Amino acid sequence: MTELLHRPWPWYVTGPLLGLVAVSLLAIGNKPFGVSSNLRHIWAACLPGNVAYFKYDWRRDGLWNLVFILGVVAGGFVGGVLLANPHPVATTPAAGTSLAKLGIHDFSGLVPRELFTLHMLLTPRGFLMFIGGGFLIGFGTAYAGGCTSGHGITGLAALQLPSLLTVISFFAAGAAASFFVLPLLVPR
């Protein structure tokens, strides 16, 4: 029984549940499922300053979502620690070969343990990866008005053309970054 709880879920469980989260938020509270807007809500709540973009009623528009994201952190603990998969992630052999070329050989856990460390963050490459990458994520999602959740799931499922444009764009750029930027930043 516990073995079953620790096992990773197959796509046909994960995908429909993911879709159900978006549908439930709309059904129960007329809320748009999306994560990146929380980065804006945090500024609006804590330090709007003189920037018009952060001056709005964040309690009305964003409080529910900030609470939601708090739940995501808690859910990450449940799924990633309490129910952690003890085995290496079962990627395809092709993915294994491709990532081994980058020097990634340990596929246990949710992220490569040799890469996601404080020590790595304090190196120039690690700084570019974690800080540079994070900055681009925050800037780009605000510019596009959504991320993989808000555009990729909610917007596409609502058949919105702007979301299709965004998804094509971030997917192409994501693949480019994986092929051309990541190899420069992973130490070998």
Added chain:
Amino acid sequence: MTATPAQRERSLGVYLAMGVLFGIVLTKGELVSWFRIEEALRFKGPYLYEVFASALAVAASGFALLKRRRIALPPKALGRGVRYVAGGAVFGLGWGTVGACPGPLFALIGAGVGVLTATVVAALAGTWTYGYLRPRLPH
């Protein structure tokens, strides 16, 4: 926003519970897995595409059903579309570099990957910079 009878204010606990569910789906479904993200971005496996397609199928059907009850999200304005293409490209570069998008960033912090708190702080800086430059950026 279409005003509907369903638009009552729910207690915040409901959203907390939905967030916990989403966080569990992200981790148990390996959507936060750096290995799975890079597998997909390098076209080396179908897993993420299968998740994405089935999630879309469920969400699109659900949204269509809700629309009949006049519950729908307000449409996004296309405008010239610059913000979607440019913003998406900037986001995608960061996504492929870190190997996590915003939802997974939060879930991974909960899962104990502490170094990503620095990434969230950097993302906050990025969002602030956008807010500051917004009047001068093409949209």
